[in-house]
Amino acid sequence: MLYLQILYSFTSDDITTTIIPITLFAVVAGPLCNLHRCSHVVFWIWLHLLHFNVANQIIDPQEDGKNKSSRPIPAGLISLEDAVVLRWALIPICLVISACYSSQVFGLSFVLMLFIIFYNELKAHEHWISKNFITAVGYACFEIGSTLIAGKDMSRLEPTAISAICLSLAVFTSTLHAQDFKDVEGDRLIGRQTLPIAFPNLARASMLVALPLWSICLSRVWGMNTLCTLAFTGYAAMVGLRFMTCKTSRAARMSCKLYSVSEVL
Numbered sequence: 001m002l003y004l005q006i007l008y009s010f011t012s013d014d015i016t017t018t019i020i021p022i023t024l025f026a027v028v029a030g031p032l033c034n035l036h037r038c039s040h041v042v043f044w045i046w047l048h049l050l051h052f053n054v055a056n057q058i059i060d061p062q063e064d065g066k067n068k069s070s071r072p073i074p075a076g077l078i079s080l081e082d083a084v085v086l087r088w089a090l091i092p093i094c095l096v097i098s099a100c101y102s103s104q105v106f107g108l109s110f111v112l113m114l115f116i117i118f119y120n121e122l123k124a125h126e127h128w129i130s131k132n133f134i135t136a137v138g139y140a141c142f143e144i145g146s147t148l149i150a151g152k153d154m155s156r157l158e159p160t161a162i163s164a165i166c167l168s169l170a171v172f173t174s175t176l177h178a179q180d181f182k183d184v185e186g187d188r189l190i191g192r193q194t195l196p197i198a199f200p201n202l203a204r205a206s207m208l209v210a211l212p213l214w215s216i217c218l219s220r221v222w223g224m225n226t227l228c229t230l231a232f233t234g235y236a237a238m239v240g241l242r243f244m245t246c247k248t249s250r251a252a253r254m255s256c257k258l259y260s261v262s263e264v265l
Contacts, residue, residue, distance in 0.1 A: 002077075009072045010053045011046060017179070017260040019045050022142050025168065029143075029161040030150030040101075041146045047097065048112055048142065051090040055120045058083045060190055068186070098145070102154040108145040112138060128177070128195040136173040143168060167221065171214050177203050178259040181243065181252035204247075208240035211259075235261075 011019070019042065026032070026041050061073050061080060072078045078086075091113055098109035115138050124130040147161050148154045157165070180187065180194040181203075187194050196203040215236040219229035242255045 006072050006077050007050060009070075009075070009077060010057065011049050013068070013071075014049055014053070016257055018049055018142075021260050022139075022146055025143055025164070026146035026150040029147045029164045030152075030158075032150045033152040037150055041150050044098070044101075044105075044149055045142060045146050047090075048094055048109065048145070051087075051094050051112070052116050052119075052138070054083060054087045054090060055116050056125075058087055059120050059125075101149055104155050105145050105148050108141045108148075112141045112145075115141070125192065127193050128180075128198055131192075131194065132173065132176055135176055136169060139172050139176070140165060140169045163221075167218065171218075175207065175210050175214070175259070178207060178243065179256055182249055182256050184252075185249060204244050207243035207259075208237075211236035211240040 022045050023038070023042050026045075027038065032038060032041075057071060057073055058080060069075065073080055073083055094109050094113065095106060099106040115134050118124050119131070119134045119138070124134050143165050144157070147157060147165065151158065151161070177195040180196045184194070184196050188197055212233050215233040216229070218224075219232055224232065239255065239258045242251070242258065246252070246255060
């Protein structure tokens with residue numbers, strides 16, 4: 001039971017911001033061929049998220065000690081040495097399980113493995129340009145892999161799914177710094193240059209502008225009626241305004257969760 005608690009604690013903070021949004025995306029974009037396949041989608045996302053999080057959290061435990069002391073390594077649930085072993089053991093586990101679905105899913109798992117190494121061991125996370133690029137591509141891999149598993153044919157995507165993934169990638173690339181506001185204190189401590197640190201005013205203003213504009217654009221692309229468009233855009237504007245006006249770490253965490261909901265919508 002302790003082992004399950006440790007594995008869960010590596011990903012617990014990302015359930016509402018990553019696992020649920022990507023699962024819902026895959027279910028709709030796939031579309032989901034049967035209810036049983038949903039558990040496979042959730043497991044595949046969780047397993048690869050676990051791989052990323054363990055790899056990320058062993059790089060600089062000092063950041064977690066300052067920013068997120070409840071995480072398993074600073075909380076003493078697992079030693080750094082054991083976490084390193086787990087990090088490298090997860091590579092073959094992810095690859096083998098992905099290969100059981102299709103060669104395409106295996107390929108995505110392999111690409112994710114390379115980007116995880118680039119992001120962490122090769123320190124792409126230290127500058128906002130490389131960090132945002134790797135995060136956006138990695139997020140797209142999560143969406144493609146989970147959508148393939150959800151669909152009837154796990155070797156190809158439906159045209160609608162391809163369009164949805166391309167649009168999601170565009171939205172995420174231009175707004176993903178929303179996730180960095182809550183970590184500003186810890187990132188500044190270790191010298192990481194995220195967009196909210198390098199250009200704080202621009203980063204906040206971009207959320208207020210980009211979220212409503214993307215909402216209007218997506219509403220037109222998917223042919224939403226006027227009422228849904230107003231609700232969608234109004235929610236996005238509210239989230240963008242929160243990023244502009246609510247600047248504490250606690251407020252940033254809530255804004256990030258609300259941003260994740262807007263990604264699902």
